[in-house]
Amino acid sequence: MLHLRLIVPQDRTDDVVHLVRHTVGTTHLVVMPGVALDPAGDVVTCDVAREAGDELITSLRELGIDESGSITVEETDLTLSAHADRAEEEAPGEGADAVLWExxxxxxxxxxxxxxxxxxxxxxxxxxxxxxxxxxxxxxxxxxxxxxxxxxxxxxxxxxxxxxxxxxxxxxxxxxxxxxxxxxxxxxxxxxxxxxxxxxxxxxxxxxxxxxxxxxxxxxxxxxxxxxxxxxxxxxxxxxxxxxxxxxxxxxxxxxxxxxxxxxxxxxxxxxxxxxxxxxxxxxxxxxxxxxxxxxxxxxxxxxxxxxxxxx
CATH class of the missing domain: 1.20.1080 (Glycerol uptake facilitator protein)
Structure with a gap:
């Protein structure tokens, strides 16, 4: 699984949340309104199956989050969660075959x-x-x-x-x-x-x-x-x-x-x-x-x- 930590301008948070929710292979979505100071905005975190990661990151960049806020991606070595297991099963393909181009x-x-x-x-x-x-x-x-x-x-x-x-x-x-x-x-x-x-x-x-x-x-x-x-x-x-x-x-x-x-x-x-x-x-x-x-x-x-x- 990949862990994404996003700093999102408040006027784009709804778009980001909608995108994450409608991307197959995502889970553990958390929104922390107004906690980011530099750049100012909301903090949104989620986990995503590796095989769905490139598509989600590309879509986030199309929303301009990398310009107006930030996108941080981390590899998670261990995630104990039925939600995470379900997300990986729903994501297309195998994580080992996926290429994260960014x-x-x-x-x-x-x-x-x-x-x-x-x-x-x-x-x-x-x-x-x-x-x-x-x-x-x-x-x-x-x-x-x-x-x-x-x-x-x-x-x-x-x-x-x-x-x-x-x-x-x-x-x-x-x-x-x-x-x-x-x-x-x-x-x-x-x-x-x-x-x-x-x-x-x-x-x-x-x-x-x-x-x-x-x-x-x-x-x-x-x-x-x-x-x-x-x-x-x-x-x-x-x-x-x-x-x-x-x-x-x-x-x-x-x-x-x-x-x-x-x-x-x-x-x-x-x-x-x-x-x-x-x-x-x-x-x-x-x-x-x-x-x-x-x-x-x-x-x-x-x-x-x-x-x-x-x-x-």
Missing amino acids: ELADATHEESTFSVTYLAFLSIATMLAACGVMLDNAILIVGAMAVGPEFGPLAGISTALVQRVPRLVWRSLWALVGGFAVAMVLTAGFAWMMNGLGLFTGAMIEAERPNTAFIWQPDWMSFVVAFLAGIGGTLSLTSAKSGALIGVAISVTTVPAAANAAVAFSYQDLAQTWGSVGQLAANLGGIVLAGTLTLLVQKALWAMHRRRIRAA
Whole structure:
């Protein structure tokens, strides 16, 4: 269930109450007249089944409540109520299949911010991966992939393309391209420092490295894995099952490929540099394509389901 807390101008309260009452899947409607001070108005709360949440939120925005008041949505982990059980039974579809587009847009917008924290995580992940590729250590590679925050901007691009929000596309692209550029430059500097300390050597970059050689040898399997991971990651975001994102993060070699490109460039090994760049491009392209197609399919299926329910 979702819990909605609304601040509503007093002249729109009746419209909001009417809307909530006539939306299938809602319950626990409470109106507190005049208690809101900033912005001034009434406070209206209700619970709604997740599968009915997007329709209700969209209708509230059409009433202008997000402009004249506020709409706050919270996930409820546990609701013990026969009314809530009945509301979920009446709501069309399954909650796990429903996409809250406003929630998705807000989450990807936040994750696509070109911030100091985002750069720090991406740079640290890339440096960890650099240690992994030089030592041919798969454990370090997996750890680096788990730390990397790059799925946020990738999901932001897919969401923005489906929702047709050009500003979010450019914001996400800037976070992705700019973030990897900064991380790779810092990692190249890190490699030079480690070389000066005698911890990295040219012989390490030229070694066979059987555990990590795939990172600079892209093939169609690289794209297939990235495509499948993009589907899984997108489903994880839309169904609020964020735990699956860890599995997605350690399935693709975006961060290790960027790390190997930076390290190889610092040793002037251009063959490995370009191979790693190809691996990075295959992974990024596969995830964006998969995420966009997944969201388009989800949007179409949910629209068809709604039409069937209304026709019935």
